[in-house]
Amino acid sequence: MFKLLREEIDGIMARDPAARSRLEVALCYPGLHAILLHRLAHACWTRGWTLAARAVSQASRFLTGIEIHPGATVGRRFFIDHGMGVVIGETAEIGDDVMLYHGVTLGGTSLNQGKRHPTLGNGVIVGAGAKVLGAITVGDGARVGANAVVVADVPAATAVVGIPAKPVTPRDRTDTGRFLPYGTPCGDLPDPVARALTGLLDEVTALRRRVEELETGHAPAAPAGEKVLADGAAAPRC
Known part of the structure; x- marks a missing residue:
């Protein structure tokens, strides 16, 4: 038990620069308290003591503001930063080294x-306010940006943003190999929808310019044997 506790605390220390000491983490981090109580509730749940499991889960929710159904499966070194308002459903499955905000x-x-809740692979980061909905899979090392709404599978080592969540470009995927606070790529935040609209506007602008060039240019010469009307159009053949 103490080895497990130390492992959980070390995982938090490695991912939260605000943590000053292991004692501070043990006493003041609701995410740690929630996961320890969940492990107790999950043990009761797997033994068929469902009422006791739900009682422990509700006590944890009251104390920490984090609601984890006792039926959810959670891996090692799971870290919920800040924690308030987190909800994890009954059939959710969470791998090792996952971080939620x-x-x-x-x-x-x-x-x-x-099965009706998501499966998160190892090393996944889900940013603040994000919603991952349905029996979908978020692959190992994936990143879900803050406030994203994920309703489809996310490939491994891919960052997704937006509503509904879309993958960022391959150039931006290099960020997923390292820790991303709030699961969001740093710098210029990629917006797939905005990029698509920008490309469409550029195409419309190019077409409009081409139409203007054709309207201001000379009318094409009529083929041999055709008369040209006053307005420049070719007269119809008899």
Whole structure:
């Protein structure tokens, strides 16, 4: 138990520059308290003590503001930064070294009692306010930007942003190989929708320029044997 506790604390220390000491993390980090209580609730759940499991889960929600269903499967070194408002559903599966920020929802989109919540691979980061919905898979090392809404599978080592979430360009994917605070690429935030609209506007501008050139240019000469009308158009043949 103490080895597990030390591993969880070391994981937090490695990913939060605000953490000053292990004692501070142990006493003052609600994300750590929530995951420790969840492991207790999950142990009760797997043994069939569902009422006790839900009671522990509700106590954790009251104390930390983080709601993790006792049926959710959570890997090692899981870190919830800040934590308030996080909701994790019953059939969610979370790998090792995953990090969530406040306001994240791992929710279901089905009323079926089977698999209906997301699966997060190892090393995933989900930014503040993001919603990952449905029985989808977020691959290892993926990054979900703040306030994104993810409703489809995310390939491994890919950053997604926007509503609905779309992958950033391959040039920006190099950021996913390192830690990204809030799961968002630094610098110029890529916006796939804005880039598509910009490309469309550029194409419209080029077409308009071409039309203006054709309108201001000379009319093409009529083929041999055709008469040209006063307005420059070719007269129809009889």
